[in-house]
Amino acid sequence: MKLNLTRFFTIRKVLSLLLICAVGYAAYSIYYKVKYWGFSLSPKAVTDVWTVDAKISFRALGGDVKVSLAVPNDRDGFKILSEEIVAKGYKITQDKINSRVVLEGKDKEGKQNLYYRLSIYDDAQNVALNSLLAAKIDRPILSEEETIQMRKIWELSELQKGDKIQKAILAINQEVNNPTMSLILPLNHTAKEFAEKVIQVLAYKRIPARIARTIKLEEGRKTEKPDIMLEAYYDGHWTLYDLNTAKIGLPKNWVIIQRGGVSLLDVKGGEDSTVVFSVLKSVASPLKMAEHRAKAHDELWSYNYSMYTLPVFEQNTLKWLMIFPLAILVVVIMRNVIGVSTMGTFTPMLLAMALVRTGFWPGLICFSVMIALGLVMRALVAKLNLLLVPRISFVVIFVILLIQVLTVVGYRLNYTIVSSAIFFPIIITAWIIERASITWEEEGAVNTLKEILFTFITAVVTYFVISNEYVRHVMFAFNELNLVILFVVMLLGTYTGYRVTELMRFAPLIHKEN
């Protein structure tokens, strides 16, 4: 049997295959853009950008000053958008290993204010914690009294729920409030003292632990004291605990500023030092954040060759263009699948585009009035029997003057309905008038109105598709969908089924045979 290749490679099959490829490519692209560039399917999606301001104040003693501030590092879940230090006359060094900023100044005297500002985004909730180094400690040497105390606490901890550490935290929490047990900690202890106690208790069981200073990201928050949490090394990894509730992990929108017992702020050559943290929240569109995200994922190359790096003007033009293929698809479907006949192939599309600019009702009303006036004028001119080109030219000029008058009058009277005239494409408008008036003469008013109505309906359907915020966003952010549209349109070019209107048109042919 001879293999029939042409049978196998029909146009439709080839196009379907290409369509599948395009769909696959678009799907991958969407996945890629969402994952690496942080694009969102929704136009309303925003990325929270938190700005943490640390204001360091101290009084310099007149000599050399060295300030060292613990700062969050980008291994701790959040991504850093920008880091900014305002410290005039200070030498700035970033100590990445210990996550500190060091500011050195010479011969400073009097009140000093230094600023450290950090913008972060994308809370990935303590993903990085596990990757920290393993740790080990020996059991501390304790007095007999202390040993009894430890045993007691661990005994009591058995009554609590959770893992070993959670149990210990909860037990200590409970005992602290028990006046008879106030031996453990003074009644009005600080959070840091409490944390140190827990570390001590854990050390008894040879569980390494340390303090973590965190800040809750909350709009308008201002604090001198970061919140203290506990990190313990247990079961082969570091875990973060809330010291009040013993809950595991960093809650959403918290950032770790510093870990380990070292101080938050060290000032040498100065006194009365304070650091005040304040938190500000702002939002950015995912499109704006894309470059940073691409960079963070080492995918900057692909991003640089996308249209999102173009200047705003070009981007806006492209954004406008990216919606065309969809509008074209709508027209193709309306004509070849639904079977609506319109004046001119893409007239409805251009009309819809104009409606997007004018707004629906103002545009529709204004345009109808223009067409009506144009038709009246054209009917008067028909009597003059002008030659074709001058006649069309007349209509075009008439439309231009009409647009001018409507726009000026509309503007003066503050009537947007009237002034939206300016957005309609002149040639298209003139052409619809010319075509309608010819149809009117030849096929009567009914056919003309039908044709105008169908053109309007198609334009309105197109309008509703392309004016949708989501659709526009998606077509711009995921522009590879246009490739899919391309092949869908081509495939529709091989569609041989009945048009919807034909189902009605040919209905008389159904009752025949039986």
Added chain:
Amino acid sequence: MFEWLFNGKKLRENGVLGMNDRNYSVIAKYNKRSLYTLVDDKVKTKRLANSININTPKMIGIIEFQYQVKNLLDIVKGYDTFVIKPAHGSGGKGVLVIKKYDAKHFYSASGDVLSFKDVYQHVSNTLSGLFSLGGKYDVALIEEAVNFSDVFKNFSYHGVPDVRVIVYKGFPAMVMMRLATKESGGRANLHQGAVGVGLDVSTGLPLNAVMHNKPIFEHPDTKANLMDLRVPFWREHLIIGSLAYDMTGLGYLGADIVLDENRGPMMLEVNARPGLAIQIANGKGLKTRLQEIDEKYPLGLSAEERVDFVLNQGK
């Protein structure tokens, strides 16, 4: 109310040809684009037709340039009646049939009295492309008026009935007669409200009649019983259609034929993308017919042999 939405399956079973199917599977396949110019230009069509002895209204002359317009009277000298039409016109646009004229006036078939100036203007407009596809410059074709046979007098209101033969691969596939009505303004266009009468290809007998897509049985104006319609010179009609294929090479075409009292059936024009309303007039799907021709009809016959083959199918 919306049952028609589910008509698809039945239409397919009845072999109804849809617009998309016609464009994709028939026209795109069998009508080469380069052949279109043969039928889009009526002057060319006429010359071609005459070269293989297809009967058409005799060409009197053509006016190509504005300066020739004033020669109109010289051109039509010796003819009592004549027709001016744009070579690239369609749908009857710009066709002016002059019944008689004298030193001052022209009298059109539709009853208008026109001055010389009016007629010149009309020719001028024609040249400027007023009536032509895409508004391109055109030429005015002047030909003899058909001396319509009055066998159809009772079946048509004012206008002139014509026979539309759909020819597929040279075989007459489907035929209808289009009859003008008051509503259609004397024109034979179905969508303007003319009556379409489907005629059996092999016998020429009426099958079915429609107006505005709905079955009717008598002419709305003359009240004539449409089933009584008989077309003389049936075979000759079909042969003209069949020859149109030889002449143009178009695998799918529609030939418009009118009946002249003295000269018999005459081809008025050939259409490279004839419409599908003929199916409704015939009450039959065209696709079934095309498939039948594809599968059962022999190749390599002459026009007359093809027509005879079709005529024999009815016996």
